[in-house]
Amino acid sequence: MAEEKDPRYEPAAIEEKWQQRWAADPKLYAAEPASSTPAAILKPKYYVLEMLPYPSGQLHMGHVRNYSIGDALARHMWMRGYNVLHPMGWDAFGLPAENAALKNNTPPREWTLANIAAMKRQMLRLGLGYDWATEVTTCLPDYYRWNQWFFLRMYEKGLVYRKQSKVNWCPECATVLANEQVVDGCCWRHESTRVEQRDLEQWFLRITKYAKELLDGLDHLDGWPEKVRTMQRNWIGRSEGAEIDFRFERSIKDMLEEQSGEAKPGTSQAHITIRVFTTRIDTIFGATSVQLAPEHPLVTELASADHGLRTQVARLIDEQKKARESGDVGAIEKHGVPTGHFAVNPFNNELMPVWVANYVLMDYGAGAIMSVPAHDERDYEFAKKYAIPIRRVIAPADPNAEETELPFVSEEGVLVNSGTFDGLTCAEAQKQLAKIAENNGFGKATVTYRLKDWGISRQRYWGTPIPMVHCERDGLVPVPEDKLPVLLPDNIEITQQGGSPLARVADFVNVTCPKCGRNARRETDTMDTFVDSSWYFYRYTDAKNSTAPFDSAIAKYWFPIDQYIGGVEHAILHLIYSRFWTRVMRDLGLVENDEPVRRLFTQGMVIKDGAKMSKSRGNVVSPDDMVARYGADATRMYALFAAPPDRDLDWQEDGVAGISRFLGRVYRLVTRYAPAVRNAGPVAPSSPSNGTALKLQRKLHQTIAKITLDFEGRWHFNTCVAAVMELVNEMQAADADLGAGAVPAPILRDILRNLVLLLAPFAPFLAAELWEDMGERGAILRAPWPKSDPALAKEDELEIAVQINGKLVTVVRVPADANREQMESAALADEKIRARLDGKTPAKIIIVPGKLVNLVVK
RNA sequence: GGGGAUGUGGUGGAAAUGGGAGACACGCUGGUCUUAGAAACCAGUGCCGUUGCGCGUGAGAGUUCAAAUCUCUCCAUCCCCACCA
Numbered sequence A: 001m002a003e004e005k006d007p008r009y010e011p012a013a014i015e016e017k018w019q020q021r022w023a024a025d026p027k028l029y030a031a032e033p034a035s036s037t038p039a040a041i042l043k044p045k046y047y048v049l050e051m052l053p054y055p056s057g058q059l060h061m062g063h064v065r066n067y068s069i070g071d072a073l074a075r076h077m078w079m080r081g082y083n084v085l086h087p088m089g090w091d092a093f094g095l096p097a098e099n100a101a102l103k104n105n106t107p108p109r110e111w112t113l114a115n116i117a118a119m120k121r122q123m124l125r126l127g128l129g130y131d132w133a134t135e136v137t138t139c140l141p142d143y144y145r146w147n148q149w150f151f152l153r154m155y156e157k158g159l160v161y162r163k164q165s166k167v168n169w170c171p172e173c174a175t176v177l178a179n180e181q182v183v184d185g186c187c188w189r190h191e192s193t194r195v196e197q198r199d200l201e202q203w204f205l206r207i208t209k210y211a212k213e214l215l216d217g218l219d220h221l222d223g224w225p226e227k228v229r230t231m232q233r234n235w236i237g238r239s240e241g242a243e244i245d246f247r248f249e250r251s252i253k254d255m256l257e258e259q260s261g262e263a264k265p266g267t268s269q270a271h272i273t274i275r276v277f278t279t280r281i282d283t284i285f286g287a288t289s290v291q292l293a294p295e296h297p298l299v300t301e302l303a304s305a306d307h308g309l310r311t312q313v314a315r316l317i318d319e320q321k322k323a324r325e326s327g328d329v330g331a332i333e334k335h336g337v338p339t340g341h342f343a344v345n346p347f348n349n350e351l352m353p354v355w356v357a358n359y360v361l362m363d364y365g366a367g368a369i370m371s372v373p374a375h376d377e378r379d380y381e382f383a384k385k386y387a388i389p390i391r392r393v394i395a396p397a398d399p400n401a402e403e404t405e406l407p408f409v410s411e412e413g414v415l416v417n418s419g420t421f422d423g424l425t426c427a428e429a430q431k432q433l434a435k436i437a438e439n440n441g442f443g444k445a446t447v448t449y450r451l452k453d454w455g456i457s458r459q460r461y462w463g464t465p466i467p468m469v470h471c472e473r474d475g476l477v478p479v480p481e482d483k484l485p486v487l488l489p490d491n492i493e494i495t496q497q498g499g500s501p502l503a504r505v506a507d508f509v510n511v512t513c514p515k516c517g518r519n520a521r522r523e524t525d526t527m528d529t530f531v532d533s534s535w536y537f538y539r540y541t542d543a544k545n546s547t548a549p550f551d552s553a554i555a556k557y558w559f560p561i562d563q564y565i566g567g568v569e570h571a572i573l574h575l576i577y578s579r580f581w582t583r584v585m586r587d588l589g590l591v592e593n594d595e596p597v598r599r600l601f602t603q604g605m606v607i608k609d610g611a612k613m614s615k616s617r618g619n620v621v622s623p624d625d626m627v628a629r630y631g632a633d634a635t636r637m638y639a640l641f642a643a644p645p646d647r648d649l650d651w652q653e654d655g656v657a658g659i660s661r662f663l664g665r666v667y668r669l670v671t672r673y674a675p676a677v678r679n680a681g682p683v684a685p686s687s688p689s690n691g692t693a694l695k696l697q698r699k700l701h702q703t704i705a706k707i708t709l710d711f712e713g714r715w716h717f718n719t720c721v722a723a724v725m726e727l728v729n730e731m732q733a734a735d736a737d738l739g740a741g742a743v744p745a746p747i748l749r750d751i752l753r754n755l756v757l758l759l760a761p762f763a764p765f766l767a768a769e770l771w772e773d774m775g776e777r778g779a780i781l782r783a784p785w786p787k788s789d790p791a792l793a794k795e796d797e798l799e800i801a802v803q804i805n806g807k808l809v810t811v812v813r814v815p816a817d818a819n820r821e822q823m824e825s826a827a828l829a830d831e832k833i834r835a836r837l838d839g840k841t842p843a844k845i846i847i848v849p850g851k852l853v854n855l856v857v858k
Numbered sequence B: 001g002g003g004g005a006u007g008u009g010g011u012g013g014a015a016a017u018g019g020g021a022g023a024c025a026c027g028c029u030g031g032u033c034u035u036a037g038a039a040a041c042c043a044g045u046g047c048c049g050u051u052g053c054g055c056g057u058g059a060g061a062g063u064u065c066a067a068a069u070c071u072c073u074c075c076a077u078c079c080c081c082a083c084c085a
Helices: A011-023 A061-079 A095-104 A108-125 A141-156 A207-218 A226-236 A252-259 A281-286 A297-304 A307-326 A377-386 A426-439 A536-542 A552-558 A573-587 A623-630 A632-641 A653-677 A691-714 A717-733 A735-739 A745-759 A764-773 A820-829 A831-837
Strands: A045-050 A083-085 A160-170 A175-177 A196-205 A238-249 A273-278 A289-292 A336-344 A351-357 A368-371 A394-396 A413-415 A443-449 A468-471 A475-478 A510-512 A519-522 A563-567 A600-603 A606-608 A797-804 A807-815 A844-848 A852-856
Touching (some): A011 A632, A011 A764, A045 A061, A045 A552, A061 A083, A061 A563, A061 A606, A061 A623, A061 A632, A095 A108, A141 A160, A141 A573, A175 A196, A207 A443, A207 A573, A226 A573, A238 A281, A238 A426, A252 A336, A273 A289, A273 A368, A281 A394, A281 A426, A289 A377, A297 A307, A297 A336, A307 A336, A307 A351, A336 A377, A368 A377, A426 A443, A536 A552, A623 A632, A632 A653, A632 A764, A653 A717, A691 A717, A691 A735, A691 A745, A717 A745, A745 A764, A797 A820, A797 A831, A807 A820, A807 A831, A820 A831, A820 A852
Parallel strands (some): A045 A083, A045 A563, A289 A351, A563 A600
Antiparallel strands (some): A160 A175, A160 A196, A238 A336, A238 A443, A336 A351, A468 A475, A510 A519, A844 A852
């Protein structure tokens, strides 16, 4: 019954009003400061964090979704009485600022800060409840100086080193990339640009020192999605095995040439060994060749003296490169080149040929393998192709079992053809053989990780300067701590030629050596931006600290983060570096926690018409547009309503319009009755209610229970919004009764108040407006979250299903507390059932209390 | 090749534990109001030449009184890892 006098829901006006009020109250979203005496805070703490954005200048729908989830949770926790830390910041270094500088002739700093201002405006417009007093901007010196400080601490601890190495080079970025930033052989930012390998001197962080801990720690992260844990496990890639040294034996030809004084370089030393890594040392008696990676140093050495080999090896390297790019590495044909030389199996002194093979990788294990064709599919394929002997050394454990086909790739077996080790199980043989190797000095049990040290050098301008100086006399000299920060110079010329732009800034480069005072050269590489995001969430707890990255006592109060929310695309890079950084800080004595994040939630992508939003597809929906048309509340609420938060969400504008209509109904409903109940007293505890009042109270308390439960873990906010809609629908259906005063004012007031409270995490602007309209004083954020009264939520009569042979026939109403007998007789008394049974007696009657009766008839 | 997720009306989705499939919304149809439209409100909406004791949760089998849910085989889409020795 729409009444003409109902005011129109104008989200723009309401949201504008509250945005201003909130801006005037900076303490509203601030946590109680933990500064000196965190123990004195009585409320329990709750640290909820969304991943900080890169300041591109425009929020996208993925951000809106991410922040709507986090903000709903934060608001809920505030209302539950927690001391909530809910901060926001900017991951503000990085290449796009330099690209924009080139394109628009704007300095990166200016461009970045303008973008931050624009995005902050968008966030405020969305009504996101952040404490801006703790804002962190990573490109400002008071943040990045602590990157430098950490770098120096890590240098002291031996966790930073510099080495010449093959590195991934993106020609588009004109800089080095970490392994983690190479995707299918291409740059993570330029998906069609192939990454090249270059030999450069680079700075590395020794993350591999923590490989084991990072892996083992995953077992305890039970608040993380299993998917993310699996991805990290694969990335760290632990494998247990053994290293074995095979003596290298030159070919007869080479030996003769050496004797006649025509020694070739690289083949003249007496005892070269080839180290191989294997997970199956138990199969070593089946090794019939040794395979080297094409880029193995020994191969390089041999090839330098052998033109034919050099050409062929170059081809193998090329094949590997192509294989990596093709996407289906396993499908590339195995191919190899014999070197003509030999290796000696240390266990039986057998001489076996040394090959170079395109399926052996230099950057894993030892870059060389022992080839056991009988028990490895790749080795088998290779041996077949080149007629290399195949010797079975593992038989099925069951002596009566049929002879298995080769290759027999199994660790469930016993050794054969393995000298004195015959009959041992694989597991036992692995132990014994590794021990023998160790005792005799030609090998040992070892563990290999796929994880590599983190190369953080970038030959770019817009990043944290690495605080080191190159002195001709003293070598690498750290910048003394009291000279930090090493400031990034302004007014530099950005080009996209190789080498850091900083190298061309004379004022920056030319320094005196901190040790000897002579002229020296400053390091011009900057740090990977993933350094910035590895510890930013600690800075939020003490963002203004000018003497330390943060106060340990404060960090101890807030950490670990209770809930971290972001996209699954950060499952490896950011989330593994962060876990590493926390451990480093722990070992520096700065924090006590091993892990930064207790619970992690990865939200799904926002898609449109079944595809990821992208400019090239032309299916990008702008948050500003949505907010302008439907308001921030409707936009946010739709982002929560359209799909469960962990699944992909298909953006449909009609759906946003639907939410807007719903909010309009809520607005009219509450404003219609608010004046009548504003001054009503509290509900008398003893007054029994009935009719419409009871019906609505029941629905209300069921809704409270449902939403409260969801916030506690299931997070199906889409159904929470649906539940509020059901409540409102029911109230609207009772509109005539409400208008006629069928519900006592105190009860109606209570229902409306609670409805507004339930709405507060999802539509904060409207909730604040209606809260005030109800005559409530004080922020709704400080009002206690409603409590469900089980007695009121309980139905007194239930509809139960009556089935015959599992098929629904009818429903009957029974008292809510009906026992089995009552349910059975109610079912059997039903007209339809009696007709269907036609006098027959059910062979069996299944009763599910409160739910159904199933009559089994033969 | 290995691992994981997903598959339900015209659409987004609901159904914690095996117990009434399709909540809530979008869209659509009809209506009320209106000069008209918009808005708002009301009613309907899984499918069907068979309106049925009918069919129906990617396909097929199985377990069960009862399966979207559990088991097996297969198909499709997406994600992660991948000559990892």
